[in-house]
Amino acid sequence: MWKNVLKLFLASIFLLVSCAPVKVQMPSYEGKTFRQVLSGMKNVSGVETRFSIVSLRDGRERKGDAALDLAQNGDMSLRVYSLGFLAMDLSSRNGNVKSSRPIAPGRYLLLTRGLRACFFWWDMKDNTLAALGGRYILSDAWRTVWVDKSTFLPVRQKVHLADGREIDIRYDRPRRNGDVWFQSRIRIEYNGYSLTLSVSHMSFQRSSHHRLSSEGEEEKRNDRQGTAVSPPAPGQ
Numbered sequence: 001m002w003k004n005v006l007k008l009f010l011a012s013i014f015l016l017v018s019c020a021p022v023k024v025q026m027p028s029y030e031g032k033t034f035r036q037v038l039s040g041m042k043n044v045s046g047v048e049t050r051f052s053i054v055s056l057r058d059g060r061e062r063k064g065d066a067a068l069d070l071a072q073n074g075d076m077s078l079r080v081y082s083l084g085f086l087a088m089d090l091s092s093r094n095g096n097v098k099s100s101r102p103i104a105p106g107r108y109l110l111l112t113r114g115l116r117a118c119f120f121w122w123d124m125k126d127n128t129l130a131a132l133g134g135r136y137i138l139s140d141a142w143r144t145v146w147v148d149k150s151t152f153l154p155v156r157q158k159v160h161l162a163d164g165r166e167i168d169i170r171y172d173r174p175r176r177n178g179d180v181w182f183q184s185r186i187r188i189e190y191n192g193y194s195l196t197l198s199v200s201h202m203s204f205q206r207s208s209h210h211r212l213s214s215e216g217e218e219e220k221r222n223d224r225q226g227t228a229v230s231p232p233a234p235g236q
Helices: 002-019 034-040 105-119
Strands: 044-057 060-071 076-082 085-093 096-099 128-132 135-139 143-148 154-160 166-177 180-190 193-206 211-213
Touching: 044 105, 060 105, 076 105, 085 105, 096 105, 105 154, 105 166, 105 180, 105 193, 166 193
Parallel strands: none
Antiparallel strands: 044 060, 044 193, 060 076, 076 085, 085 096, 128 135, 135 143, 143 154, 154 166, 166 180, 180 193, 193 211
């Protein structure tokens, strides 16, 4: 009898604990404005990221794991693995793109311009900034980005192409590794093609030789004036 009572007691405790609300930690910019955070991103010269990828076209799905090294100028190295084997090796240098396998034009656009816009979402020239409800709207002649005011992370982006069509990018699931916050789920769509990324790692290279890793590693933290540069850790 006492064993049954003890079991019921432990089960009730487990139920109460499992039902307790989980407090989700949100980023903090320590009083910085969104413009100040954007200014702090200007010296990001490269992004390294790792993600699983699902490619969909006409109901056909391809899955893999990818490693991407992306420079601000658009140079990139993308390797996609399937079942542990290298399935595709794509690189771009000075606008010259090479791929280990043929790529359909729509998918090619997603893997080059789409990925560059997706991960360098803040990198715009002559941009305008507006506010609407809980969003900031950052835009220039070719792109529009909606940014969550509470996290300073993008939630949607549209890339406007010369032919009038658009690349549509949606972001969600903020994640933190070390001092870096990023959206861990990204969906990129264009002309019937879609890519869904589940991002597990991200790090930045900075032009001042400052590198901030999503795993909390920091190298060459001080610049010549001895000041520390912190990455954007989203929203108040």
